[in-house]
Amino acid sequence: MLLINLEKERERSTDELIPYPLGALCFVLDCLNEGESMETAIESLKKYKLAESSMKLVVENKQLLLFLKQRHSEFKDIRDVMKILYMMVFKSLPENMKKAV
Numbered sequence: 001m002l003l004i005n006l007e008k009e010r011e012r013s014t015d016e017l018i019p020y021p022l023g024a025l026c027f028v029l030d031c032l033n034e035g036e037s038m039e040t041a042i043e044s045l046k047k048y049k050l051a052e053s054s055m056k057l058v059v060e061n062k063q064l065l066l067f068l069k070q071r072h073s074e075f076k077d078i079r080d081v082m083k084i085l086y087m088m089v090f091k092s093l094p095e096n097m098k099k100a101v
Contacts, residue, residue, distance in 0.1 A: 021085065024057065024058040027045055028045060028068055031044060042059060045059060
């Protein structure tokens with residue numbers, strides 16, 4: 001499950017429970033896939049000590065939150081989440097990622 005990656009991030013972190021945007025995305029997706037509302041997922045996420053990058057990318061990004069809310073069931077593994085992040089930064093997938101799909 002995606003939350004396993006969040007647990008690995010917690011083990012590496014000292015000050016922040018969710019130091020990377022990837023962990024925050026995985027957390028929100030897991031909450032949505034468990035049937036929780038987006039609002040509940042965000043409130044739960046805010047209880048953790050978020051890194052500034054996680055906060056900006058996930059909690060403050062209304063467009064991303066709407067996208068996740070509408071299409072969360074399509075993300076089956078961590079590779080799908082990585083594609084989201086890559087597309088947000090670079091606007092297209094590199095050829096080697098397209099072939100891996």
